[in-house]
Amino acid sequence: MTVERRHDPDARGFASDNYAGVHPEVLEAIALANGGHQISYGADVYTERLQKVIHGHFGPAARTFPVFNGTGANVVALQAMLGRWEAVVCADTAHIHVDECGAPEKVAGIKLLTVPTRDGKLSPELIDHQAWGFDDEHRATPKVVSIAQSTEVGTCYTPDEIRAICDHAHGLGMLVHLDGARLANAAATLGVSLREMTTEAGVDVLSYGGTKNGLLFGELVTVLNEAAVHGIPHIRKSAMQLGSKMRFLSVQFEALLGGDLWLRSAAHANAMAQRLYEAVRELPSLEIPRPVQANQVFAILPADATERLQKRFRFYTWNERVGEVRWMTSFDTTEADVDAFAVAIKEELTAG
Numbered sequence: 001m002t003v004e005r006r007h008d009p010d011a012r013g014f015a016s017d018n019y020a021g022v023h024p025e026v027l028e029a030i031a032l033a034n035g036g037h038q039i040s041y042g043a044d045v046y047t048e049r050l051q052k053v054i055h056g057h058f059g060p061a062a063r064t065f066p067v068f069n070g071t072g073a074n075v076v077a078l079q080a081m082l083g084r085w086e087a088v089v090c091a092d093t094a095h096i097h098v099d100e101c102g103a104p105e106k107v108a109g110i111k112l113l114t115v116p117t118r119d120g121k122l123s124p125e126l127i128d129h130q131a132w133g134f135d136d137e138h139r140a141t142p143k144v145v146s147i148a149q150s151t152e153v154g155t156c157y158t159p160d161e162i163r164a165i166c167d168h169a170h171g172l173g174m175l176v177h178l179d180g181a182r183l184a185n186a187a188a189t190l191g192v193s194l195r196e197m198t199t200e201a202g203v204d205v206l207s208y209g210g211t212k213n214g215l216l217f218g219e220l221v222t223v224l225n226e227a228a229v230h231g232i233p234h235i236r237k238s239a240m241q242l243g244s245k246m247r248f249l250s251v252q253f254e255a256l257l258g259g260d261l262w263l264r265s266a267a268h269a270n271a272m273a274q275r276l277y278e279a280v281r282e283l284p285s286l287e288i289p290r291p292v293q294a295n296q297v298f299a300i301l302p303a304d305a306t307e308r309l310q311k312r313f314r315f316y317t318w319n320e321r322v323g324e325v326r327w328m329t330s331f332d333t334t335e336a337d338v339d340a341f342a343v344a345i346k347e348e349l350t351a352g
Contacts, residue, residue, distance in 0.1 A: 012330075012337045013314030014276075017182075017295060020330035023214030023265060029255035030216065033247050040244045042066070047250040053257050057194045058206070058224060065221040065232055066249040067241035070181050071100045073207035073219040076236050078144060079108040080221075080229040081175050081205055086143035087111035088177070089130045093120045093152045095179055107239060111140035119290070120151030121161070124168035131172055145169045148179040149186045149197060154296035156186040159196045166202030175228045176202065181209035181219075184266035185294040204228035210256055214265045214331045218249040265331035269295035272329035272338050279342035285349050289324065297327040305348040312344050 013019060038044035047066065054064045067073045074096050078088055088104070090097055092114040096104050104110040113130035115122060122145065133139040145165060150156045157165075166176045178198060183206075187194055198206050204225040210218045221236070223229050236242050243249050256262045277292040280299070287300040300323050309315075318326040329338070 012333060014327040014329065014333075014341060015314040015316050016328050017212040017269065017330040019314070019328075020214070020332050022216045023255075023261065023331060025261055026215055026252050026255045029251045030248055033251040038247050040246070041242060042246040042250075044247040044250070046247040046254060050250040050253050053254055054220070054222060057257060058222060059195060059199045061224065061226065062199065063223045063226065064208075065223075065236055066243065066246055066253065067219050067221055067236060068217060068243065068249075069241075070095070070179075070207065070209055070211065070219050071103050072239060072241040073209075073221050074100065074146075074177075074179055075103050075108050075110075076232065076239050076241055077177055077205045077207050077221045077229075078104060078110055078146065079235050079239070080232045081144050081177060082108075082110060083141075083143070084109060085141055087113050087140035088144045088146050089113045089115065089122075089127055089142050089174075090146040091115055091117045091120055091122055091148075091151070093117065094146060094148060095152055095181065096146060098152065113140070113142060119155045120148070120153035121155055121157055122147055122165060123161070124164055127165065127168060131169075131174065134173070142172075142174060144175045144177050146177040146179060148181070150182045150189075150294040150296075153290055154294050154298060155291060156189050156293045157197070158190065159192055159201050162197055162201040162203065166204075170202065175204045175225075178203045178206045180206050181212055182266075182294055183208060184213050184262045185270055188263055188267040188270050189293050199224050210253055212330075213256065213262055215252045215256060218252055220253060266295070269329045269331050269333065272333040272335070273297050273327075275335060275338045276327060276329065276342060279338065280345050283346055283349055286345070295329045297329075298324055299327065300324045301345075301349065305345075305351070308351065309344060309348045312348075313341055 054062050097112050115126045115129050131142045169176050206222040208220040273295045290298045315327050318324045
């Protein structure tokens with residue numbers, strides 16, 4: 001049977017960076033790793049090489065575990081950091097709380113202690129809203145602070161802000177997990193290395209994202225502090241996140257992180273978000289309520305304009321109550337894509 005192309009390869013939307021295809025350099029790496037036999041379940045030469053690549057970014061003590069997806073990375077990482085009676089402090093907008101269908105609770109039995117934030121970012125003061133009752137046997141014990149970089153609302157922590165959180169958490173006897181689904185975008189925005197925002201800032205365990213940055217599939221649970229975790233190999237297997245043909249997971253990350261592909265792709269996505277922001281920020285009847293710091297643009301516009309615009313381009317409504325939408329750019333978003341979308345936004349805002 002001949003497989004036919006069933007989509008327009010030139011069509012792009014602004015719904016999610018997960019909509020994008022696979023970066024050509026990553027596809028080449030997958031093809032390179034194909035052929036012949038390699039030991040399964042991570043004992044292959046590509047996974048061995050990935051450990052050295054990770055050392056280059058996060059330090060020689062880092063140890064990484066490839067998994068299939070972001071939810072799996074977060075659940076495996078957090079479960080390895082917690083006792084059964086312990087809990088996670090996170091922002092009320094955190095992906096682990098809002099967008100993982102209760103997986104931390106259902107799969108790992110994790111209690112999430114959420115904190116309202118102004119901009120999606122925690123601070124030592126906000127953490128203290130939930131970091132109490134450590135000796136209260138009637139309350140789940142706060143043990144891990146989980147932050148996202150960049151956050152679900154597109155804001156970025158500075159390395160100093162992350163360091164302040166880590167210092168505060170460690171002073172309370174807690175650990176820090178960083179959900180880095182878009183860590184590369186934050187690094188590109190801030191002009192810092194991956195290590196400056198993680199290892200050097202005091203982060204204990206990192207979920208590093210690849211899918212949103214041009215991979216076919218795959219994320220990494222990366223342990224920066226060995227004393228912070230227990231049983232990851234067993235947890236990964238029991239959570240159904242252990243890939244048998246792991247060489248194809250690992251070689252993608254070698255292509256992404258072995259050179260500057262991670263930074264080139266993230267910087268381009270960020271630049272396209274800034275281009276869109278500049279094109280629409282002064283349009284009447286449109287408000288940009290949040291700073292554009294990564295590859296996300298949030299906007300508030302009339303519901304009828306949103307409805308018409310969504311018939312022309314795919315994107316999601318973020319907060320239906322206030323009419324807020326989210327526009328995402330990716331490694332393959334072009335200037336022409338952005339310009340066409342900006343024209344359509346202007347047309348729909350002035351229609352009727």
